[in-house]
Amino acid sequence: MGSILSGSRTQRGGRKALEALPTARLTLRVLHAVNRAPGPVVRPESSDLATVVHGHQQWLVELSVTPLNFGGHRRWMVCPECGGRREALHVLGDRLACRVCLGLRYGCQHENRRARLVRRIDKIRVRLGWPPGPLAPAAGKPPGMRWGTFHRLAGELDMLTDALVGNVVKWIDGAEAMLGRRGKTTV
Numbered sequence: 310m311g312s313i314l315s316g317s318r319t320q321r322g323g324r325k326a327l328e329a330l331p332t333a334r335l336t337l338r339v340l341h342a343v344n345r346a347p348g349p350v351v352r353p354e355s356s357d358l359a360t361v362v363h364g365h366q367q368w369l370v371e372l373s374v375t376p377l378n379f380g381g382h383r384r385w386m387v388c389p390e391c392g393g394r395r396e397a398l399h400v401l402g403d404r405l406a407c408r409v410c411l412g413l414r415y416g417c418q419h420e421n422r423r424a425r426l427v428r429r430i431d432k433i434r435v436r437l438g439w440p441p442g443p444l445a446p447a448a449g450k451p452p453g454m455r456w457g458t459f460h461r462l463a464g465e466l467d468m469l470t471d472a473l474v475g476n477v478v479k480w481i482d483g484a485e486a487m488l489g490r491r492g493k494t495t496v
């Protein structure tokens with residue numbers, strides 16, 4: 310619990326996870342020849358459909374074309390989960406999806422937001438003369454502080470702690486999605 314609430318996991322975690330995932334990339338070259346690089350293989354089936362093969366797994370992926378300013382086209386893979394046009398899709402468990410759907414980018418945002426909340430909570434707790442840390446025990450009104458000030462700070466502290474707990478719930482949702490425990494949409 311301490312590691313979740315303290316914000317000690319840095320944003321590096323999310324990026325590393327992304328780099329480590331098998332990634333399917335679509336370029337014009339792989340549309341004409343089977344990609345021989347290690348990792349997922351993109352095999353075109355038609356002008357708007359491709360099969361991504363990774364080990365014994367495979368997914369059918371839609372292709373999308375947008376015109377370029379100076380002629381020619383740019384091809385994209387359509388994320389099977391959100392329908393967004395993507396340059397790369399990643400394999401995570403039995404899912405093939407973009408980084409947004411896999412929760413990798415959101416993971417970082419939650420890390421930063423959580424760390425900010427913990428810092429704000431600690432600042433108020435120090436003003437109250439309480440030990441820092443969202444789960445540390447609360448003490449009463451410090452001597453010499455006005456009751457009005459105390460109630461305002463205590464109310465703010467409650468709000469921030471609620472926000473932190475909500476944030477952790479979202480973070481757990483993202484982590485579960487990353488592990489492929491939900492939202493399975495394999496074609």
Ligand SMILES: [Zn+2]
Nearest residue numbers: 388391407410
């Ligand atoms: Zn997506």
